Each structure stands twice: as structure tokens, then as C-alpha cells.
Amino acid sequence: MDLGEGLRKAIARLKGATVIDAKAIREFNKELQRALISADVEVELVFAFTKRIEDAALRSDMPQGVSTKDYITSLVYEELTKLMGKSYEPEIVPKKILLAGIYGSGKTTTAAKLAKFYQDRGLGVGLICCDVSRPAAYEQLETLAKQANAAFFGMKGEKDVARIVREGVAALRGKKVIICDSGGRSGMDEELIMELKSINREFMPDERLLVINADIGQAAGRQAREFDKA
Structure with missing residues (x-):
């Protein structure tokens, strides 16, 4: 059962309940926890997520004109949006973009x-x-x-990434958007960190995007933190 199916099942059971009391809300939260943990979401995030829902659902000052079931359903949607993040909508403006990630991530x-x-x-x-x-x-x-009908710059055989960036930016000066595809490794190591720092200093990107495989679960959080530190 995937995450979407698990969440739909939990919400359907909540909506089918005769009485929505503290016990029903806690049972609902347990189902949410099982669905999220099965989807390999970090346990700490899962419990913080369901705690916020429980605290809000048990408040005495519920919004008027909204059923408890609909209110809790909207809470789940709001908290999921906070947990997962909003969809990325690229701004259509001139910019420099640096892509980072490990081997095979799809940079x-x-x-x-x-x-x-x-x-x-x-x-x-x-x-x-x-x-x-x-x-x-x-x-x-x-x-x-x-x-993609885009201009390309590279220096075959050159190992100095700072030089490649410097000459690349100069060669592509007339372009509105410049995208730098950095190298990867099987994992974060000192060589990759130094390489990324060198590119970042020379390129001075407006956006830094970390490309991660969609199927790595909790490892995504660890990977993002490692790249952020670099």
C-alpha cells in the first residue's frame, strides 16, 4: 500500500466514524503514522506531524460552520503541505542555477x-x-x-572546475539562464565538497538545486543536510 492509498484509507475511516472524540482522533493518528512510516518518512517527523493534528483537532475553539471530520481532513492537508513542501514553480527570470547531487541522481x-x-x-x-x-x-x-536547443560550454579534459565556470560564464554572457551541472560521487566526500565550494564561489548561483532520487526515503533528508553543510 502506497502513501496516498494509506492516507485515503485513514481519512475514509475517519469520515465513516459515528462519533469523533479523542479516542477516534488518536486511532486516526495511528493510521496516519502507519501510512507515513510505511512510506519511509522519518519517525521524528511523523510523530511531530500527528501531534500537531491531534492538538489542533482536540481544541475547544473549533471553527464554526465546519464539521469536525472536514476540519480534521483540512488539517491533514495543511500539515502534509508543510511536511512535503509546496510544489516548485520556477520563476521566469534571468538567473544562474547550480545543480548538485550524487551519482545517478539525474542531475x-x-x-x-x-x-x-x-x-x-x-x-x-x-x-x-x-x-x-x-x-x-x-x-x-x-x-x-x-x-533542448540550448548553448553548451565545457572544457574536455580540464579538471579545474573554477576555471571551467569562469570561462563558461564569460562564453555564455548573452544567455538569460545559465545552468551548471556539477559532478557527483557515490557519496559525500572531501573531494566533492571542495569541488562544490569552488564552483559555488566562482559561479555565485541565484539558485542551488539538489537533485535526489525519488525512491530513497529517509536518506533524502540526510543527503540534503550533508549538501547543505557543504
Whole structure:
């Protein structure tokens, strides 16, 4: 059972309850907890999430004109939005974007998708290849840039990422959006941290986006914290 199905099942059971009292709310919260934990959400986040729902649902000053069931359902939606975050809506403005992530996370294809997104909306895009460790990274991004109708800059064989960024930004000066595709590793290590810091200093991005596989569960939080520290 996936997360969506688990949440729908819990809400359906709540709406089918005859009486909504403290016991019913706590039983509802247990179902929410099972659904979230089964989806590999961090336990601390799950309990904080359900505690907020329980505290709000047991308040004596419930909004007038709204049934308890509808109120609790809206609470779940609001808290889920806070927990998961709002959807990302890219601003259609000139900017520099730095993509980071470990091996296999999809940085390069994400760079190409972003390039096409901005190109289709009338902003000229340039892609910089700063992945100096993965074989064929240069060729892959160059090919994807052509498919997205975006400009491409890379320095095949060059290992100095700061130099690549510096010369890339100069070469792509006429582009409204410049996207830098950084290298990855199997995990965070000192070499990757130093590389990202060097790119960040030289590139001075307006946005830093961490690309993560959608199926890694709790590891996403740890990975995000590690990259944030870097």
C-alpha cells in the first residue's frame, strides 16, 4: 500500500466514524503514522506531524460552520503541505542555477529539462559541464543541450572546475539562464565538497538545486543536510 492509498484509507475511516472524540482522533493518528512510516518518512517527523493534528483537532475553539471530520481532513492537508513542501514553480527570470547531487541522481537530465523549460518560455539558456570525473559526462550534456536547443560550454579534459565556470560564464554572457551541472560521487566526500565550494564561489548561483532520487526515503533528508553543510 502506497502513501496516498494509506492516507485515503485513514481519512475514509475517519469520515465513516459515528462519533469523533479523542479516542477516534488518536486511532486516526495511528493510521496516519502507519501510512507515513510505511512510506519511509522519518519517525521524528511523523510523530511531530500527528501531534500537531491531534492538538489542533482536540481544541475547544473549533471553527464554526465546519464539521469536525472536514476540519480534521483540512488539517491533514495543511500539515502534509508543510511536511512535503509546496510544489516548485520556477520563476521566469534571468538567473544562474547550480545543480548538485550524487551519482545517478539525474542531475544531467534535470539540467536539460530545465534548459528546455526556460528555452520554451523565451529565455536563452546556456549549460556548463562541470562534471570532471564521470566518463562521457561532457558528451551527454552536449547532446542534451542540442536537443533542448540550448548553448553548451565545457572544457574536455580540464579538471579545474573554477576555471571551467569562469570561462563558461564569460562564453555564455548573452544567455538569460545559465545552468551548471556539477559532478557527483557515490557519496559525500572531501573531494566533492571542495569541488562544490569552488564552483559555488566562482559561479555565485541565484539558485542551488539538489537533485535526489525519488525512491530513497529517509536518506533524502540526510543527503540534503550533508549538501547543505557543504
